[in-house]
Amino acid sequence: MLDRIRGTLLEKAAGRVVVEAGGLGLSLMTPMTTFLALPQPPAEVVLMSRLIVREESWEIFGFLTRLERETFDILTSVSRVGPRLALTVISAMEPLELAQALITQDLPRLAGIKGIGLKTAERLVVELKDKAQRLSGLGDRPADAPGAPPAPPREEVTLALVNLGYARAEAEKAIRPALARLGPEADLGAILREALKNLSQ
Secondary structure, eight states, rough: OOOOEEEEEEEEEEEEEEEEEETTTEEEEEEEHHHHHSSOOSEEEEEEEEEEEEEEEEEEEEESBHHHHHHHHHTTTTTTTOOHHHHHHHSSOOOHHHHHHHTTOHHHHHHHHHTTHHHHHHHHHHHHHHHHHHTTTOOOBBBSSSOOOOOOTTHHHHHHHHHHOOHHHHHHHHHHHHHHHHHHOOOOHHHHHHHHHHHHO
């Protein structure tokens, strides 16, 4: 079991980071929320992790908080929801917001996430209705990370949306009202989620 990784952040690209730990350079896939919250390299970081072993590959997924990792585990327990789609869901909705959508069976909200669709949204509600209650009761605790990292430039939100499959023009169009509503000093994860809501409408 690979529970967490503490080391030096060497590289950071949308949805992927490289952390040197114990002399090894580990490549981890991350949700956009974790990616945006991480400092610019080089920097010391601690990430909660999950190793998924398949016949053709070993993949490590990294999360800034235990709640994001718990959400990842819950989502990937659903049939036909793979780790990459789970990262997309976590990038689009805060874990507690996801729990509320599942409990209230808010299919339009779930189906509005890129890559989900109505059938997958229905499957999420059916298979996770019991686990959603557990998710809603968890606290959002950092993975023993050192102090709050400095916010990266707003351009990273645009790049995050492009990495999720949106055209740059529509990404920028969705970010403008998000910034107007939340303010220029808002958390980048909040801006990302607000922009994703705009894109789903």
